Amino acid sequence: MGIPTLLIGLAILLMLLFGARMIASSDPKKLAKALQTIGGIGSLLLAALLALRGQFLFAVPLGFFGAGLLGWIAVPASWTSRTQRSTGQVSRVRAQFLEMELDHDSGEMRGRVLKGKYENVPLDALDPPTLLNLRDEFDAESRALLEAYLDRRTPGWRENVEEDAGTGSREPPRHGPMTEEEAHQILGLEAGATDAEIRRAHRSLMKKLHPDQGGSTYLAARVNEAKETLLRRHH
Numbered sequence: 001m002g003i004p005t006l007l008i009g010l011a012i013l014l015m016l017l018f019g020a021r022m023i024a025s026s027d028p029k030k031l032a033k034a035l036q037t038i039g040g041i042g043s044l045l046l047a048a049l050l051a052l053r054g055q056f057l058f059a060v061p062l063g064f065f066g067a068g069l070l071g072w073i074a075v076p077a078s079w080t081s082r083t084q085r086s087t088g089q090v091s092r093v094r095a096q097f098l099e100m101e102l103d104h105d106s107g108e109m110r111g112r113v114l115k116g117k118y119e120n121v122p123l124d125a126l127d128p129p130t131l132l133n134l135r136d137e138f139d140a141e142s143r144a145l146l147e148a149y150l151d152r153r154t155p156g157w158r159e160n161v162e163e164d165a166g167t168g169s170r171e172p173p174r175h176g177p178m179t180e181e182e183a184h185q186i187l188g189l190e191a192g193a194t195d196a197e198i199r200r201a202h203r204s205l206m207k208k209l210h211p212d213q214g215g216s217t218y219l220a221a222r223v224n225e226a227k228e229t230l231l232r233r234h235h
Contacts (some may be wrong), residue, residue: 021132033190040069071194091188091205093222097134097142098123104188104201107208109152111145130152132161148216180233183226197229197232202227 010108042160043066050059089104100111111123118126118134126134137148150157187201202223209220 020040036069040066042066042071061164068196071196089188089201091223092143092185093219094182094185095139095142096107097138099144100145102188102205104204104208109149111149123149123153128157142217144218148219151216164176178225180230183229186222186226189228189230193230198227198230 016180034123043062047059047063047066050056050062091102091104093100094114097113098111099114100109112119113119113123113126113134116134116137117131123131123146131146131150135143135150138146152194180191184193187193187198187205189197189201193201205223206220209216209223
């Protein structure tokens with residue numbers, strides 16, 4: 001038992017040294033992902049070491065934690081909420097006339113006009129009457145994005161607007177299936193995100209966008225579609 005314990009201890013030490021060398025050379029996002037992987041492997045090795053010593057009470061939960069960091073199993077949010085909070089993570093949804101961003105931490109929604117008289121002007125710089133005039137000029141998908149923004153910025157705006165029959169209740173037309181690149185942007189993830197990261201980003205966004213929480217039906221549908229697109233193509 002002494003030799004396996006020594007080998008596991010040396011493996012953990014090498015992992016720590018390898019992680020320290022990466023700190024100076026990696027950008028923050030890649031470094032965070034690498035450290036998460038190193039932490040998962042280190043946790044599994046330490047769990048094996050404890051198991052060899054007969055300390056199964058500590059080895060089992062530590063092993064589950066390590067497997068969760070590696071994305072092998074779903075880890076309860078309470079286990080990882082302190083170490084996996086998003087830092088500047090942003091979701092992006094683009095339509096013909098608008099591009100919208102949602103900050104995962106604050107829930108703040110921002111956008112800018114892509115075409116027309118107000119091209120590249122942030123929505124925050126335009127007053128509500130101007131935004132309502134733009135709404136009448138937009139296609140259905142751009143209008144749905146603008147309405148989601150107005151719901152956040154000016155709650156109750158719909159009460160003062162006469163809707164055409166059916167407008168706002170129809171699903172905006174889509175042009176072809178969602179691409180993986182678009183799905184990653186909507187969930188605010190980098191390419192190559194694990195299933196666990198996809199599900200975690202989806203849960204976080206749905207807490208802010210679900211219609212039952214005062215969110216947007218359209219944006220919630222796009223977030224659901226993004227999750228299904230990535231999970232389906234990962235299997």
